[in-house]
Amino acid sequence: MKKNKVFVAVFCIIAFIGIGMGLPYHKERNLKVLPKDISDARLDSIMKTYTVALGVKCNFCHVPVKNIPDSLDYVSDADPMKENAREMMRMVIDINKAYFYFDKTVKPEYLNEVTCNTCHRGEPIPNNK
Numbered sequence: 548m549k550k551n552k553v554f555v556a557v558f559c560i561i562a563f564i565g566i567g568m569g570l571p572y573h574k575e576r577n578l579k580v581l582p583k584d585i586s587d588a589r590l591d592s593i594m595k596t597y598t599v600a601l602g603v604k605c606n607f608c609h610v611p612v613k614n615i616p617d618s619l620d621y622v623s624d625a626d627p628m629k630e631n632a633r634e635m636m637r638m639v640i641d642i643n644k645a646y647f648y649f650d651k652t653v654k655p656e657y658l659n660e661v662t663c664n665t666c667h668r669g670e671p672i673p674n675n676k
């Protein structure tokens with residue numbers, strides 16, 4: 548019996564850590580623009596470029612997991628800002644593909660001649676006036 552309780556306790560701790568970190572491992576990916584076979588590392592580094600370019604944090608586009616503070620549900624599309632961002636991503640991919648697609652071994656989604664930062668420069672809404 549005692550062993551059982553320890554097992555359950557350890558299991559719960561591991562489960563909570565997993566949920567708390569908001570890791571998408573147990574869920575299907577919800578990618579409509581980026582390639583489905585993208586590596587975690589590449590996805591992560593692309594997301595970081597968005598935060599730098601827009602001068603925001605991850606929660607600008609991703610909503611928290613319900614009832615879990617300091618967590619984010621990256622798979623969820625509940626924040627409409629995520630769809631705004633997808634539109635921007637499509638635009639950037641189209642521009643790069645049309646005008647800067649020199650190295651055909653690279654997927655168009657990974658071209659970065661024109662990037663979010665080309666216009667945003669640290670602002671969520673670029674001011675070009």
Ligand code: HEC
Nearest residue numbers: 571576577578579580581594597605608621622629632633
């Ligand atoms: C400007 C908006 C924006 C910001 C800021 C942002 N993301 Fe994202 N994120 C997106 C969009 C849009 C997608 C979905 C891309 C697609 O559909 O191909 C996404 C997808 C993801 C996914 C994949 C989820 C899945 O379906 O498996 C992860 C993980 C993720 N983001 C992590 C982060 C992290 C970590 C940060 C902060 C460093 C961050 N994001 C910041 C817009 C953003």
Ligand code: HEC
Nearest residue numbers: 597628631632635636639661662663665666667671672673
């Ligand atoms: C060609 C210039 C340009 C590029 C490149 C660009 N954006 Fe934008 N973005 C804009 C402009 C201009 C606006 C403001 C539109 C408006 O006034 O509604 C904007 C608005 C946004 C918004 C909405 C902000 C808000 O608060 O409503 C998001 C999110 C966004 N961009 C994300 C991105 C991401 C992510 C990338 C890179 C994948 C990107 N943008 C690349 C020009 C650009």
